[in-house]
Amino acid sequence: MATPREAPYVWVTWITKLLSADSHCLWAAWFRAHNQYEKIPSDFDQARYSSEHGAMVQECADALTAEGRGVYIEDQNAFRLEGKNGATLGGKPGIVAISREGGLKVIDCKTGKPRSSDQFQVLVYMLVLPHTHFACKERTPEGELRYRSGQVLSIPAAKIDDKVRKQFRDMMERVSGDPPARKVPSPGECRYCDIPKSECPERVEAAAPPTRAGHDLF
Numbered sequence: 598m599a600t601p602r603e604a605p606y607v608w609v610t611w612i613t614k615l616l617s618a619d620s621h622c623l624w625a626a627w628f629r630a631h632n633q634y635e636k637i638p639s640d641f642d643q644a645r646y647s648s649e650h651g652a653m654v655q656e657c658a659d660a661l662t663a664e665g666r667g668v669y670i671e672d673q674n675a676f677r678l679e680g681k682n683g684a685t686l687g688g689k690p691g692i693v694a695i696s697r698e699g700g701l702k703v704i705d706c707k708t709g710k711p712r713s714s715d716q717f718q719v720l721v722y723m724l725v726l727p728h729t730h731f732a733c734k735e736r737t738p739e740g741e742l743r744y745r746s747g748q749v750l751s752i753p754a755a756k757i758d759d760k761v762r763k764q765f766r767d768m769m770e771r772v773s774g775d776p777p778a779r780k781v782p783s784p785g786e787c788r789y790c791d792i793p794k795s796e797c798p799e800r801v802e803a804a805a806p807p808t809r810a811g812h813d814l815f
């Protein structure tokens with residue numbers, strides 16, 4: 598049985614896949630924002646992921662320190678930013694780095710394949726850090742994604758424009774507001790969702806139905 602939260606709380610990755618349209622079930626984020634619940638156990642190897650990700654962050658931080666940058670990692674960058682409607686956004690950017698000249702950069706290290714939601718995650722960090730991180734002091738940092746494959750993707754501070762601000766604000770309003778958001782059950786999304794059927798009766802537990810031969814479409 599879910600327990601309603603005292604005030605809406607949103608973890609940053611609950612909205613980044615929605616912002617990038619990699620996911621479409623807004624209700625999942627809305628439900629998490631408003632409730633605490635017993636999650637469906639996952640077979641995802643969290644310990645291995647944390648170890649690999651932590652090693653990547655340390656390696657990257659060491660390289661940046663060797664370049665003479667000031668470096669803050671993980672919990673040093675954690676934020677809880679409360680909005681006007683009382684909802685709180687939480688997140689933990691991997692690395693914030695400051696060059697000798699004062700240039701600011703937020704870097705997210707990814708152990709998996711590139712996804713468009715990765716860029717939205719960094720864009721949200723770039724929006725929030727000027728309001729939460731003492732080193733940023735109301736300045737928008739540059740963004741960067743580093744993948745284990747060696748791929749590096751830069752996200753200039755100029756990407757934070759009115760369109761991105763509106764997308765973010767609208768999404769926060771939809772998932773933290775009172776009216777339940779749109780529910781979009783599908784085999785592809787429900788399969789990876791940790792909300793049990795007892796909370797979401799529309800949950801799709803069967804695989805996608807098999808396609809049939811016998812048509813003349815192609």
Ligand code: SF4
Nearest residue numbers: 622782787790797800
């Ligand atoms: S189980 Fe499916 S329909 Fe229900 S919240 Fe999760 S993704 Fe949405």
